[in-house]
Amino acid sequence: MSRRNAFYAQSGGVTAVINASACGVIQTARQHKDRIGRVYAGRNGIIGALTEDLIDTGRESSRAIAALMHTPAGAFGSCRYKLAGIDRDRAQYERLLDVFRAHDIGYFFYNGGNDSADTCLKVSQMAARLDYPLIAVHVPKTVDNDLAVTDCCPGFGSVAKYVATSMREAAFDVASMAKTSTRVFVLEVMGRNAGWITAAVGLADDAGTPIPLLLLFPEIAFDEAKFLTRLDAKVAQFGYCCVGVSEGLRDDQGKLLAEAGTRDAFGHAQLGGVGPMIASLIKEKLGHKYHWAVADYLQRAARHLASKTDVDQAYAVGRAAVELAVRGKSAVMPAIVRSSDKPYRWKIEAVPLDQVANVEKKLPRDYISADGYGISAKARAYLSPLTRGEAFPPFRDGLPQYVRLKNVAVAKKLKTSFSI
Numbered sequence: 001m002s003r004r005n006a007f008y009a010q011s012g013g014v015t016a017v018i019n020a021s022a023c024g025v026i027q028t029a030r031q032h033k034d035r036i037g038r039v040y041a042g043r044n045g046i047i048g049a050l051t052e053d054l055i056d057t058g059r060e061s062s063r064a065i066a067a068l069m070h071t072p073a074g075a076f077g078s079c080r081y082k083l084a085g086i087d088r089d090r091a092q093y094e095r096l097l098d099v100f101r102a103h104d105i106g107y108f109f110y111n112g113g114n115d116s117a118d119t120c121l122k123v124s125q126m127a128a129r130l131d132y133p134l135i136a137v138h139v140p141k142t143v144d145n146d147l148a149v150t151d152c153c154p155g156f157g158s159v160a161k162y163v164a165t166s167m168r169e170a171a172f173d174v175a176s177m178a179k180t181s182t183r184v185f186v187l188e189v190m191g192r193n194a195g196w197i198t199a200a201v202g203l204a205d206d207a208g209t210p211i212p213l214l215l216l217f218p219e220i221a222f223d224e225a226k227f228l229t230r231l232d233a234k235v236a237q238f239g240y241c242c243v244g245v246s247e248g249l250r251d252d253q254g255k256l257l258a259e260a261g262t263r264d265a266f267g268h269a270q271l272g273g274v275g276p277m278i279a280s281l282i283k284e285k286l287g288h289k290y291h292w293a294v295a296d297y298l299q300r301a302a303r304h305l306a307s308k309t310d311v312d313q314a315y316a317v318g319r320a321a322v323e324l325a326v327r328g329k330s331a332v333m334p335a336i337v338r339s340s341d342k343p344y345r346w347k348i349e350a351v352p353l354d355q356v357a358n359v360e361k362k363l364p365r366d367y368i369s370a371d372g373y374g375i376s377a378k379a380r381a382y383l384s385p386l387t388r389g390e391a392f393p394p395f396r397d398g399l400p401q402y403v404r405l406k407n408v409a410v411a412k413k414l415k416t417s418f419s420i
């Protein structure tokens with residue numbers, strides 16, 4: 001196989017460790033100089049490919065690329081942009097291949113979640129249809145932990161560590177104030193359809209650090225009367241109660257409680273703050289003083305509290321993506337396979353993209369306690385290893401130090417432009 005260039009892009013919501021995957025891709029590609037020439041990155045994800053706005057990662061030092069391991073967010077910019085079906089908008093795919101052809105790109109690495117897996121699969125199919133030699137590998141990432149086949153998703157372990165830590169620390173605060181002040185604390189976390197992050201909040205409460213805690217999952221229809229009764233009983237027994245709620249909480253008709261009425265670029269409903277809604281309900285119906293917080297970007301940007309397991313896995317899937325590609329494997333994803341819980345052991349295996357694209361992995365019912373308000377022992381056994389280990393970034397003057405790449409643009413070769 002001849003030596004060709006590679007294209008890497010980040011897609012969707014970024015994470016505390018997506019740049020570790022970028023580091024894995026770039027460092028490994030640099031080790032395969034006989035097969036891979038330049039490594040280009042898309043500025044703002046797939047949009048960079050469509051608009052021929054490519055970044056030459058070769059202009060970055062080895063030290064700068066290594067610093068991606070401890071830098072949060074997307075170093076090259078991400079986007080929420082969903083390619084239409086091949087038969088609906090063939091022009092988009094032809095444009096991608098025109099850009100790839102102009103820059104001799106033979107490797108396509110797309111780092112993202114469900115929609116990104118679908119895009120990667122479609123690009124590989126279009127390349128085959130047009131007889132363009134392209135190896136396409138999806139690099140998994142999503143804080144929602146809802147990709148199929150893989151045991152867990154890079155990005156999730158660090159979010160899980162952050163929300164569990166935040167809830168535990170907040171619970172200590174509330175317990176201190178409950179006698180004369182706040183009695184209820186509500187933390188809203190991400191998770192549109194799958195309650196993995198909500199389940200992770202449950203790690204805050206364990207045998208060594210018991211906390212009166214109720215969890216509201218998107219998989220369990222919200223029952224207002226039952227919830228208020230349970231919460232009031234907790235307050236009566238312990239003096240306070242904490243609540244972890246998914247942004248995707250639904251009623252018994254399946255309607256999102258916090259749907260704002262707008263949709264994002266992928267067609268997903270924009271959610272508008274179920275945490276304060278639940279807190280206000282508690283005040284109105286029970287009269288308990290409350291505080292609430294929405295973890296929002298903080299949960300996925302908190303590189304200072306990242307899980308070492310998560311960092312290691314993020315790098316591993318990036319590295320494995322390149323190793324698969326140079327072996328000629330296309331339309332695949334490096335998946336994390338768990339071989340044991342105690343001790344925690346895992347490995348990487350390639351899975352076909354058609355088993356991943358557009359398949360959403362929900363939180364299993366047996367991961368939720370029988371009453372629907374907590375996590376089971378099975379969930380705890382699954383979640384706990386993913387939050388383990390610390391991988392602190394370097395600090396200076398008390399603050400973490402992150403890298404900002406130069407992101408030097410590659411000269412355009414096409415005469416035509418493309419509008420997004």
